[in-house]
Amino acid sequence: MIHARQVMLTLYGLTTCDTCRLARKQIENSGRTVVFQDVRKNPLSQDQLARFVAEFSGALVNRRSTTWRNLSEAERIGTPETLIARHPTLMKRPVIEDGGALTLGWDKTAKDRHLG
Numbered sequence: 001m002i003h004a005r006q007v008m009l010t011l012y013g014l015t016t017c018d019t020c021r022l023a024r025k026q027i028e029n030s031g032r033t034v035v036f037q038d039v040r041k042n043p044l045s046q047d048q049l050a051r052f053v054a055e056f057s058g059a060l061v062n063r064r065s066t067t068w069r070n071l072s073e074a075e076r077i078g079t080p081e082t083l084i085a086r087h088p089t090l091m092k093r094p095v096i097e098d099g100g101a102l103t104l105g106w107d108k109t110a111k112d113r114h115l116g
Contacts, residue, residue: 008032008033008034008035009027009032009033009034009035009096009097009098009099009114010034010035010036010037010096010097010098011023011024011027011034011035011036011037011094011095011096012037012039012044012048012052012091012093012094012095012096013036013037013038013091013093013094013095014038014039014040014089014093015036015038015040015041017094019093019094019105019106020036020093020094020106022106023094023096023106023114024036024094026111026115027114027115030114030115030116032114039088039089039091040088040089043085044084044085044088044091046081046085049081049084049085050081051102052091052095052102053079053080053081053084055102055104056092056095056102056104057080058080059092059104060080060084060091060092060095060104061080061083061084061090061091061092062090062091062092062093065089065090067087067089067090068090071087092104092105093105094106096110096114098113098114
């Protein structure tokens with residue numbers, strides 16, 4: 001029987017993101033296996049993006065990011081799917097998929113969930 005803590009998880013983010021690096025390191029140090037997908041180098045599929053938006057809605061768009069600040073008002077109009085498909089760095093990070101459940105960000109709740 002496979003224990004739930006032994007199942008690998010997938011972390012979606014950016015290689016250059018400090019929060020993603022921290023989350024990955026802490027999860028790996030807890031003994032978990034992490035599959036990492038850099039969404040800039042390997043963009044989300046339409047199905048992945050639709051699932052993330054269904055789970056997190058507009059919270060998936062990081063409106064405090066440099067990318068967001070550099071967009072014109074016209075470029076900021078659109079659905080979260082459209083914005084993130086055009087500008088993957090707009091995705092709030094990390095998104096963690098663990099046993100089919102999704103978590104957004106690396107706060108206390110996410111740490112408790114993924115570090116045990």
